[in-house]
Amino acid sequence: MATQRPENSSISIATNGREQVVSIPYPKPPTATYLAGVFVVFWLGGWAMGEVAALHQIMTMPVGGGTAFLVFWLCAWSIGGLFALLTIRRIFQRSAPELLKLEAAGLAYDSGVPPFRMPMYRTFAAWSSLFPKRSLIKIDRAQLVSLRLREGDTRSRLTVDAGAQRVELASAATDVEREWLFKLLSERYSLAAPQ
Incomplete structure (x- = not known):
């Protein structure tokens, strides 16, 4: 099983019986x-x-x-x-890490609370920065078949389709950590490689 985390990773894994909880902390905001x-x-x-x-x-x-x-x-x-x-x-306000609870029936996802980000020029989304939405989503084994590691221009994205909603997992992780998490979830839930 791909439980060996990448070197210098801030991700932690806690085991509780057969369940594992993967905690992905958000980076600290700049000074x-x-x-x-x-x-x-x-x-x-x-x-x-x-x-x-x-x-x-x-x-x-x-x-x-x-x-x-x-x-x-x-x-x-x-x-x-x-x-x-x-x-x-x-x-x-303290940030709360992203949590992925790996259960036998599927995945319980908690988006956590990201740290405050200063609005950037041309993207003034102050209201959403002041009131971040914390998502708590149950993703069953059948939905995990849609798990994909998508390559982007600047970073990769780990996504899964939960009903009509596309959920991005491990948004606070690095590309290497997302690749590791993709392998961990694929092995844990015996997911076939996408074609």
């Missing part, structure tokens, strides 16, 4: 991510001062003296502060 988080913490200090100043001005200003604009500004400022708080929570 710049944490520096951005610290900057946002300091920015929130200024945000709080603006919030208090606007509230004070609304409370002390006579009615009709421009309070409508200040109320609008305060609402927008509050939404910005909420977004900053969510960003801080997500930046400093």
Whole structure:
């Protein structure tokens, strides 16, 4: 059985009776991510001062003296502060590794929680970065027949079709680790090589 992990791999395998749990940790985010988080913490200090100043001005200003604009500004400022708080929570949130529980009847997949990724130029997907979806999927032996290691331009992808959904396994792993995992799953579930 191909249980010998690649050299210097961060993947761990725990055995519980006949079941194995393969844990694939996500890489740590770059230091710049944490520096951005610290900057946002300091920015929130200024945000709080603006919030208090606007509230004070609304409370002390006579009615009709421009309070409508200040109320609008305060609402927008509050939404910005909420977004900053969510960003801080997500930046400093611990990631949870991908888990593959190799059961006799099939595979139980947990996508885990990836670390926060700073939005890149032209791909500003901040909302999905703030609220990552954790997938818990059961994949039976019949569905594992669709397990494929797909070569791409920059990296390979290990996929399996679970009903109408194509699930990417080991997204946090290296290409060598994905190849090893493909061999491990193929041997464990006696999968024939794709033609």
